[in-house]
Amino acid sequence: MRERWPLIVFAVIVAAIPFIPGVPPFWIVLLDNIGLSALVAMGLVLLTGVGGLTSFGQAAFVGFGAYTTAVLSAQYGVSPWLTLPLSLLVSGLAAVLLGLVTVRLSGHYLPLGTLAWGLGLYYLFSKLAFLGRNDGISGIPPLSIGSLRMLDPGTIYFAIWAAVLISALLTMNLLDSRTGRAIRALRRGHIAAEAFGVYSPRAKLLVFIYAAVLAGLSGWLYAHFTRAVNPTPFGAQAGIEYLFVAVVGGAGYVWGGVLGAAIVVILKEVLQSYLPLLLHGEGQLETIVFGVLLVTLLQLAPTGLWPWLTARLPFKPLAKKPDTSLKLPARERSATTPNVLLQVDNARKQFGGVVAVNNVSFDVQAREIVALIGPNGAGKSTTFNLITGVLPPTSGNISVLGKAVGNAPPQDVVKLGISRTFQHVKLVPDMTVLENVAIGAHLRGHSGALSSMFRLDRGDEAKLLAEAARQIERVGLGDQMHQLAGSLSLGQQRIVEIARALCVDPMLLLLDEPAAGLRHMEKQRLGALLRELRAGGMSVLLVEHDMGFVMDLADRIVVLDFGTKIAEGTPAAIKTNPEVIKAYLGATA
Amino acid sequence: MNTTILLFLLQDGITNGAIYALLGLALVLVFAVTRVILIPQGEFVTYGALTYASLAAGRMPGTAKLAVVIGLVAFAFDLYAMRKTLHVPRIARAFGLNLAFPVAVLLATMWVADQRMPAGVSLVLSLLIVASIGLSLYRIVFQPLAHTSVLVLLIASVGVHLALQGLGLLFFGAEGQRGPTLLTASATLGSLRFTGQGMAVYGITIAFIVGLWLFFGLTLYGKALRATAVNRLGARLVGIRTTLSGQIAFLLASTIGALSGILIVPITTLYYDTGFLIGLKGFIAAIIGGLISYPLTAVAALVVGIVEAFSSFYASNFKEVIVFTLLIPVLLLRSLAAPAVEEEKD
Numbered sequence: 001m002r003e004r005w006p007l008i009v010f011a012v013i014v015a016a017i018p019f020i021p022g023v024p025p026f027w028i029v030l031l032d033n034i035g036l037s038a039l040v041a042m043g044l045v046l047l048t049g050v051g052g053l054t055s056f057g058q059a060a061f062v063g064f065g066a067y068t069t070a071v072l073s074a075q076y077g078v079s080p081w082l083t084l085p086l087s088l089l090v091s092g093l094a095a096v097l098l099g100l101v102t103v104r105l106s107g108h109y110l111p112l113g114t115l116a117w118g119l120g121l122y123y124l125f126s127k128l129a130f131l132g133r134n135d136g137i138s139g140i141p142p143l144s145i146g147s148l149r150m151l152d153p154g155t156i157y158f159a160i161w162a163a164v165l166i167s168a169l170l171t172m173n174l175l176d177s178r179t180g181r182a183i184r185a186l187r188r189g190h191i192a193a194e195a196f197g198v199y200s201p202r203a204k205l206l207v208f209i210y211a212a213v214l215a216g217l218s219g220w221l222y223a224h225f226t227r228a229v230n231p232t233p234f235g236a237q238a239g240i241e242y243l244f245v246a247v248v249g250g251a252g253y254v255w256g257g258v259l260g261a262a263i264v265v266i267l268k269e270v271l272q273s274y275l276p277l278l279l280h281g282e283g284q285l286e287t288i289v290f291g292v293l294l295v296t297l298l299q300l301a302p303t304g305l306w307p308w309l310t311a312r313l314p315f316k317p318l319a320k321k322p323d324t325s326l327k328l329p330a331r332e333r334s335a336t337t338p339n340v341l342l343q344v345d346n347a348r349k350q351f352g353g354v355v356a357v358n359n360v361s362f363d364v365q366a367r368e369i370v371a372l373i374g375p376n377g378a379g380k381s382t383t384f385n386l387i388t389g390v391l392p393p394t395s396g397n398i399s400v401l402g403k404a405v406g407n408a409p410p411q412d413v414v415k416l417g418i419s420r421t422f423q424h425v426k427l428v429p430d431m432t433v434l435e436n437v438a439i440g441a442h443l444r445g446h447s448g449a450l451s452s453m454f455r456l457d458r459g460d461e462a463k464l465l466a467e468a469a470r471q472i473e474r475v476g477l478g479d480q481m482h483q484l485a486g487s488l489s490l491g492q493q494r495i496v497e498i499a500r501a502l503c504v505d506p507m508l509l510l511l512d513e514p515a516a517g518l519r520h521m522e523k524q525r526l527g528a529l530l531r532e533l534r535a536g537g538m539s540v541l542l543v544e545h546d547m548g549f550v551m552d553l554a555d556r557i558v559v560l561d562f563g564t565k566i567a568e569g570t571p572a573a574i575k576t577n578p579e580v581i582k583a584y585l586g587a588t589a
Numbered sequence: 590m591n592t593t594i595l596l597f598l599l600q601d602g603i604t605n606g607a608i609y610a611l612l613g614l615a616l617v618l619v620f621a622v623t624r625v626i627l628i629p630q631g632e633f634v635t636y637g638a639l640t641y642a643s644l645a646a647g648r649m650p651g652t653a654k655l656a657v658v659i660g661l662v663a664f665a666f667d668l669y670a671m672r673k674t675l676h677v678p679r680i681a682r683a684f685g686l687n688l689a690f691p692v693a694v695l696l697a698t699m700w701v702a703d704q705r706m707p708a709g710v711s712l713v714l715s716l717l718i719v720a721s722i723g724l725s726l727y728r729i730v731f732q733p734l735a736h737t738s739v740l741v742l743l744i745a746s747v748g749v750h751l752a753l754q755g756l757g758l759l760f761f762g763a764e765g766q767r768g769p770t771l772l773t774a775s776a777t778l779g780s781l782r783f784t785g786q787g788m789a790v791y792g793i794t795i796a797f798i799v800g801l802w803l804f805f806g807l808t809l810y811g812k813a814l815r816a817t818a819v820n821r822l823g824a825r826l827v828g829i830r831t832t833l834s835g836q837i838a839f840l841l842a843s844t845i846g847a848l849s850g851i852l853i854v855p856i857t858t859l860y861y862d863t864g865f866l867i868g869l870k871g872f873i874a875a876i877i878g879g880l881i882s883y884p885l886t887a888v889a890a891l892v893v894g895i896v897e898a899f900s901s902f903y904a905s906n907f908k909e910v911i912v913f914t915l916l917i918p919v920l921l922l923r924s925l926a927a928p929a930v931e932e933e934k935d
Contacts, residue, residue, distance in 0.1 A: 111740070
């Protein structure tokens, strides 16, 4: 409960403002507008700042929410409270349809796509007869509870800010959960998250819908606030402005959305009332200042004002240490473990004319450490990608526990009990070590987005974090648990990746150059850890360049050169194998 | 429908499509070199068109002064960046490019605005003014952000669009303007009338498409520009001056934008905010072309123009809706044929 104190204090302040004597009614109108804008911006925070999906089209979702209630309540006399779920539903459904088309677009296509359908929908709103064309719809009834009709800005103020505070609470709950971690991992590419069972397209669609529903809520409130709607506030300009709000406040932070809304709404008001006096020009002067400010802000403070502000707070939020006595049930395994865990049979991968992996065959047995070595470009990492389903093989078979994996995606491969690390560290740098490692346990938790928002996931979540904490301590990084992953040294980040892979409770661990960047002592500790894992029944397949480390540790070594297997055997045999020496040194020594 | 209407709509569509093609090309060019998605392209169109129309009507356009003001800011940026090493030739270059050039153009404009000059003089001056604005904008806004993500560049681009559009209203007012035609000759073929202006549109568009295609495909410098887009650091390591590449891209894009504006302002009335919509239609074409392909962009632009012409005839109310939703099936196709997952950096 303690971490909720700031929110409660804020809520009390917000509730008290209208009762302060002498507050001009005009301020309350501004605060209403800030709340409406903050709701949309909060959705954008999740979508753009956290999820990395930029949308210029949020204003259209506000329009869906506003028009739904406008049509139903003004023209069919439906109670505004009944239209609330419908408004949210219409915005959500629109988001599903548009999201299915757009969220899979990569990079810059997505924002451009949102700009295009944002404009298209704006023109649609302004041309459809039943939406009143450019004149819109007026005579929308006010919200009312019993005999209290929220006619003036001072009364609907409470409805708007209750919506803002509840949404903020739900959004923060969502971010601080299993689903939230999956969302936060989206911005840094998909491969790592997918290797631990996260379905990126699904997570993207989820945030897309979430942001649209928040925008729809804002639209519903807006319609009953102004009691008339027309297409203008739902156009491209408004969509751009919402993004501006999020960027100003700090697109990565829930409260950044609220702060940004406050700054932009007040700034706009001030500019609109004073600029014309200053410059004696006609209209739209504030857009000039807006544009210039936006560019200046991007150059000086690209992360927005909220993080700048919180960095200056005298106190820091305390990180809670997970209760490691909680246990996650072990991953389900077949009762009898056959001797051969992994069988790679004639695997081949071609990129155009380049044969990266040329009909390679080898196996990994139970309780065995196998090393895959070879000069740079030998196809070791590609072999890893074939095994874990990141790349489909051109031909050949890979089977786990006797069952062919086929073209299974990474999310299915990890379910078989194969987890991995990456040659180029793929952690989310602005998440803590604990949160990063907990992504590894993603498949061992079950709570979805809704239960996270309402905090029904706490039991499940505590177990996930406990498992993550246990694995972090196991690899010896207990002291760094609450640091940001990006602040660790490269060697430590590799170890964090191992902890994350261990959270899967794997039977086979694939390590891509785990010892690179480690100091001597750290290498020794890593070697000891891997032996301990083997003793516990796990198998390890590793790619490594440090020959001393490999020769010391591995039971068996497979050597690749130019994508072809040139040798296989015990470390002693490999050391004297003439083919291997030739591959490494260029000639028979 | 009869053939006359069909042909007329086709001709109208192709003329508009050619303009969209020019804009689409400029967008592809800027994106390919700097990774900036140039939303303010529409403002270059408006500025070009309205500067030309103002000059032709004997008025002094505010854009000429703007060019000097932001040139001054750009020069200040350059001076600040070079404060540690006072390299005289480089300062002289920055001074010439950012300050002396727009001031000279401003003086010429002031002189020309008083006496009615032929349309050609107004055209050249308008192009120079907008080109100078484009050049300084790159220095002030995008060069400091060159290392950031496409997304940050895109948002900055939107900021520039807002500012330029607001300034456009300030300079040219809310009323629409038209300019004098460049070529008055015309020919009739059957029921179709080919105006000199229309022919100029076709000719210039084709010249640019072929020119850009050849430049980027065949010349070493064109390839250097493309290399800058793919990997700035790598390009710098092999000796490509990435700043120069960006300057050239913006110079070309703003010139092309202004030229498109000047080509259409005799045909349609332009307002201070018309450019944005025109630019966005160029975008649709550029996106269909994948922001990479010049010929594909040109073909797509023609399709956009023709679809627009036909929908304005049959469902004029929904013209914009149809044109913008044209993008959805394209996006759908692109997402179905999505390439293997690429890692994105921040």
